[in-house]
Amino acid sequence: QPGTIVFDAGNALNPNLVVIRIEIAELNFRVGSNLLRLVIASQVCDIDREAIGANRRDRPQPGLEVDVENWDDHFNTNVRGGFFCAQAVAPKMIERRFGRVVFISSQSGLIGIPGQPVYCASKGAIINLVRTLGVEWATYGITVNSVAPTFVETNLTRARLEQPEFRAFVLGKIPRGELATPEDIGHAVVYLASDEAGMVNCATLPVDGGWTAW
Numbered sequence: 105q106p107g108t109i110v111f112d113a114g115n116a117l118n119p120n121l122v123v124i125r126i127e128i129a130e131l132n133f134r135v136g137s138n139l140l141r142l143v144i145a146s147q148v149c150d151i152d153r154e155a156i157g158a159n160r161r162d163r164p165q166p167g168l169e170v171d172v173e174n175w176d177d178h179f180n181t182n183v184r185g186g187f188f189c190a191q192a193v194a195p196k197m198i199e200r201r202f203g204r205v206v207f208i209s210s211q212s213g214l215i216g217i218p219g220q221p222v223y224c225a226s227k228g229a230i231i232n233l234v235r236t237l238g239v240e241w242a243t244y245g246i247t248v249n250s251v252a253p254t255f256v257e258t259n260l261t262r263a264r265l266e267q268p269e270f271r272a273f274v275l276g277k278i279p280r281g282e283l284a285t286p287e288d289i290g291h292a293v294v295y296l297a298s299d300e301a302g303m304v305n306c307a308t309l310p311v312d313g314g315w316t317a318w
Contacts, residue, residue: 156186156207164219164264175222182226187233190248194241203246204297207234208289211252211312227252231308238306247305251292254312256284280313 163174190205197203212220213227231250238248255274257265265271265283275281292311295301310316 156189156205163222165222166219167221170222178222178226179229182223183229183233186230190237194246197246198241198244201245203241203244204301205237205241205246205248206293206296207248207250208293209234209250209252209308211254211310211316214252214308214310214316234308235306242305247296247301249296249301249304249306250308251289251296252308252310252312252316253289254278254284254310254315256286256289258286277315277318278313279315279317282313284311284313 163177165171165174186207190207193205194203197205207230209230210223210227212224213229213231216224231252234248234250238246241248255261255265255278265274274283288311292309296304296309
């Protein structure tokens with residue numbers, strides 16, 4: 105089974121929201137974008153606000169040790185996957201002359217983190233992609249932005265954050281002295297997807313407790 109579509113009706117941030125989660129068993133950006141096109145073609149719901157959080161488990165490697173597989177895995181998921189999902193929903197947004205596209209980038213796209221050149225490069229690519237698509241689609245009433253979180257303890261980061269030395273490094277970089285939560289990221293996404301953010305375009309909003317201000 106290449107992938108599944110899951111509909112979640114309402115959540116704590118917005119009870120009127122229908123969240124479409126596309127779960128892909130194997131790393132294949134075409135599967136994700138094709139499933140999204142299937143949702144649009146079925147007319148089961150209108151998509152005028154899209155948050156793109158394509159991500160994969162990070163494989164930290166110093167620059168001299170990076171292999172082609174690691175590079176391709178990051179860029180296929182973070183950049184290609186995100187771009188083609190945005191491309192899939194854009195035509196209907198253009199037709200309605202309204203849309204909000206919010207990518208999940210990372211503070212790693214704004215700064216350099218030793219041992220993570222590929223992850224930093226892929227997230228930096230998203231930030232520039234946001235600028236370009238935002239400029240292209242603005243005339244249709246569409247905004248394109250991204251949220252750049254600091255470290256959040258999830259299934260993808262927990263193993264590294266359980267290492268005392270690495271956790272101390274991370275917390276020492278965040279002036280606030282604590283990790284972000286999924287809710288912190290969600291509130292930022294809800295704002296950028298709102299009507300009130302109509303003049304916010306091509307921007308990246310750090311949710312990093314101040315890390316990128318050093």
